[in-house]
Amino acid sequence: MPDSAERLVILTDDLDRATCLAETLGAAGAIETRLVTDLEPISQRPARTFVDIDLSSGPSIASARRWLRRPSIAASTKWILVGGDDYRERTQALALGADRIVPRPVEPEEVLSDLRDIMAVEFGSFLDRFENTRLAMGLRAGQDVLASVFASLPRGESLDASAFDDAALLIADALAEEGLGNWLSTVQLHHSSSFRHSLLVAGGATCFAQFIGAGRADQARVARASLAHDVGKALIPLSVLDKPSKLDPAEEAEIRLHPQLGYDLLVKSGGFSDDTLDVVLSHHEMCDGSGYPRGLAGAEISDLTRVVTIADIFAALVEVRAYKPALSHASALDIMAGMGAKLDGDLLTIFAQMVLGEHGPSAVRRPSLDG
Template structure:
């Protein structure tokens, strides 16, 4: 797959996910539309590698919540593959990465895009996005327990200092811990209105500082290595999720 086609898949996924977030701002979402993005994301990772996906993430002028969600989905899929987990976990984590911040669709843009530190009241409102996202997904018919758990618990920390439920230790399931590492790394390396994105080395150093008290040290150690792992599993081509939607996105890119 050419770099151009990876970029086209990325841009189509971004446009589709932007519409999903728009729907979530005032109501429910169509889970089938999100499922239609899973195969193209995995195809782009398989043929272009995670580093090519990250080039698309960081090259885009907008570093908003939709961009961040695509970033996390790619990192999570690559990390799952690196750990040798089943293909179903890869599919689940792509879906979870795309949807983990869906609750931010109901956070005011003035808070999301604020160029300085949030006030205590603004931070409290921002932190409602995890529970709100969980509610949006439930109301939209999502029943995958991992996707629901990632949406609600991706800010939980092993020492119980996270939110919204202050879970600790074994109460946080492994795939949620994995998604949390990807989420933090993505956030650190992205541009923000109040700071430039960090380098890979600096972001990994912060993850290491957060382990073992707040983050799983085994996952943190493995995550850095996953960034250099080729995503090359033939099974990814056989995933069947909304194939007409996925197939259309790929055919349009290949024909362009």
């Protein structure tokens, strides 16, 4: 499994001040904070280096410059913090080779949102290496739709349902041709957890539809609903959504709003099918009635939603996060089997057969994914 946790280094001349920046960046990746006067090498090459020093201090600038010349750091992109509108500090930051200037005080949501956008662009360039293979076309289409969600919803703009339809077909075709393994391993290389998660869920659920022999139109319905399942998260602050530690009760309550928020947004946008709306609203419901937001149980939850729920939990378990390693597919399935009556046992059995590559005949119930 590739290691997709973004590696970030903070160089500082004041460890106390850098704590605040480290807390913000913890939502985006694995952080290593170092004093500029520290001569020990870093443990791994970072993708990005954040320089948080006093830019009016000659010794701090000289120490930072030495760090930035190290081969392990030189290839990373450099984000340098400056004091508000201070022209001299900006000039100094550019002289140090800043790729990006970040004004103090740091606005966590702005920095995290910028990082997410940049990671999306970088993943797009990575996909260019695949040229126009079906895999690259499906992933690019999925990512572009998710990018439009993150850009539009916080500004109160509507979503284009037809863009989801188009992407869903490309995703279904990519999975039909390339298989789930290639999809999962390529998506895991995406450095942004916001994109990675929805693309993993779309892969797992759509492949499930293919595994049970659903036609192309039904595969696309599953792809569309699973791609959309977490759209409500676009309205949750990134500092909460990707927090690298346990959520407090208030943050937990905020996250749990995302199914209803997403549902309301799609209804307002118009053009989304009932089954997509149902998945968006109910993918955190559990078969035993212990889920949210409505505490639905049994037959109140559609087969399509149950499948997306299974793909959702599987994706969360096999994903790399800054604060947790990825579980193997087999370990993830073991944990899910241990969830008992919360998940649909028949569907989970088929899902496990699909993930583990067991294509033999199954004695378990085949679901209906019909609209």
